[in-house]
Amino acid sequence: MTSELITGIGELTTQDDDHARLTDAAVVLEAGRIAWIGPASRAPAADRRTDVAGRAVLPGWVDTHTHVVFAGDRSAEFEARMAGQRYAAGGIHATVRATRAATDAELTATASTLRREAQAQGTTFLEAKTGYGLDLETETRSARVAAEVADVVTFLGAHVVPPDADRRDYLDLVTGPMLTAVRPYVDFVDAFCERGAFDVDESREVLLAGRAAGLGLRLHGNQLGFGGAVALAVELGCASVDHCNYLTPADVEALASSSTVATLLPACDLSTREPFAPARALLDAGASIALATNCNPGTSYTTSMPFCVATAVLQMGLTVAEAVWAATRGAARAVGREHGPDAVGSLRVGGRADLQVLAAPSVAHLAYRPGVALTAAVWRQGIRVSG
Numbered sequence: 001m002t003s004e005l006i007t008g009i010g011e012l013t014t015q016d017d018d019h020a021r022l023t024d025a026a027v028v029l030e031a032g033r034i035a036w037i038g039p040a041s042r043a044p045a046a047d048r049r050t051d052v053a054g055r056a057v058l059p060g061w062v063d064t065h066t067h068v069v070f071a072g073d074r075s076a077e078f079e080a081r082m083a084g085q086r087y088a089a090g091g092i093h094a095t096v097r098a099t100r101a102a103t104d105a106e107l108t109a110t111a112s113t114l115r116r117e118a119q120a121q122g123t124t125f126l127e128a129k130t131g132y133g134l135d136l137e138t139e140t141r142s143a144r145v146a147a148e149v150a151d152v153v154t155f156l157g158a159h160v161v162p163p164d165a166d167r168r169d170y171l172d173l174v175t176g177p178m179l180t181a182v183r184p185y186v187d188f189v190d191a192f193c194e195r196g197a198f199d200v201d202e203s204r205e206v207l208l209a210g211r212a213a214g215l216g217l218r219l220h221g222n223q224l225g226f227g228g229a230v231a232l233a234v235e236l237g238c239a240s241v242d243h244c245n246y247l248t249p250a251d252v253e254a255l256a257s258s259s260t261v262a263t264l265l266p267a268c269d270l271s272t273r274e275p276f277a278p279a280r281a282l283l284d285a286g287a288s289i290a291l292a293t294n295c296n297p298g299t300s301y302t303t304s305m306p307f308c309v310a311t312a313v314l315q316m317g318l319t320v321a322e323a324v325w326a327a328t329r330g331a332a333r334a335v336g337r338e339h340g341p342d343a344v345g346s347l348r349v350g351g352r353a354d355l356q357v358l359a360a361p362s363v364a365h366l367a368y369r370p371g372v373a374l375t376a377a378v379w380r381q382g383i384r385v386s387g
């Protein structure tokens with residue numbers, strides 16, 4: 001088995017409990033895993049040697065919220081929004097029409113292109129949701145495509161009620177035959193708990209059906225207004241509640257005293273002109289947060305985790321270290337992959353060799369030089385996949 005020594009690391013962010021940041025460090029990769037971490041001067045020999053000349057190295061980004069299985073374009077809707085129109089969940093139907101009309105090959109091609117685009121910017125772990133099919137056939141096709149392209153898949157049949165469907169019948173479909181059909185491909189169940197989509201009781205029904213089928217739980221909530229989604233996510237012990245733009249002090253408190261991660265989506269907030277989620281208040285209260293792109297054609301058409309990290313620092317009041325944590329280890333927590341043999345989002349001996357080199361001496365440059373392409377190289381499971 002070939003081993004690779006990455007040496008000359010100016011700043012190594014491990015996100016490991018033992019040694020968070022090292023200077024003048026080295027890492028050895030072998031068989032897709034980290035075999036050794038320590039000072040460059042004590043590094044063992046390896047078959048191959050890569051000197052990164054004082055650059056910063058950190059775990060690959062963990063993007064836990066994307067909707068990359070879709071067809072079509074909604075740039076006109078975006079432009080109208082930038083001219084003052086408010087975002088409403090109804091735009092989803094345009095993507096549903098295009099997605100239903102697309103072939104599996106077309107859906108796979110788009111999702112794979114976006115995955116590669118993300119990877120070139122340092123993303124080594126990607127979640128993808130269904131939710132633009134909204135009928136049994138297209139949700140199943142979407143789940144299959146997502147499972148081919150992504151590391152973890154979420155069933156979002158409860159995105160909105162399709163226009164041609166009766167509400168009760170659709171919920172029965174989502175919690176019954178549709179759930180059964182997608183089950184082989186998915187890991188989590190989700191619902192869009194928002195005005196214009198599903199209410200708290202309907203969302204609870206969907207999540208409980210998913211739980212009974214053995215799925216993990218996550219929830220879209222409090223994106224467009226105050227409501228009961230966060231309380232529901234905490235009540236059910238969801239791994240994550242995503243968006244969280246409108247939180248009451250009680251919501252913040254509930255998250256802080258739970259294991260549910262608040263996944264914040266700053267690129268979406270900019271694209272919908274919604275207020276940013278109260279990241280500072282969440283952290284100060286003791287809640288766990290993650291950052292994700294929410295890559296989708298309606299509200300957040302970006303695959304760039306560096307953009308999300310920079311925005312979180314520059315506009316949401318996070319320190320650089322907090323934002324990088326939220327996009328790596330915090331994100332791993334949001335998909336239940338913080339610990340164990342399949343853990344991601346941190347660099348530790350025995351763990352997955354998912355890491356990136358920045359064209360910069362420090363992670364601070366991610367926000368210090370916003371908008372600049374700083375990803376120099378990426379390794380995923382020990383294989384150099386970019387740079």
Ligand SMILES: N=CN[C@@H](CCC(=O)O)C(=O)O
Pocket residue numbers: 067089091092095192220223268294296297298299
């Ligand atoms: N909020 C719900 N769903 C997606 C966007 C859906 C769309 O407008 O296409 C989101 O996470 O923002």
Ligand SMILES: [Zn+2]
Pocket residue numbers: 065066067220294
């Ligand atoms: Zn979403």
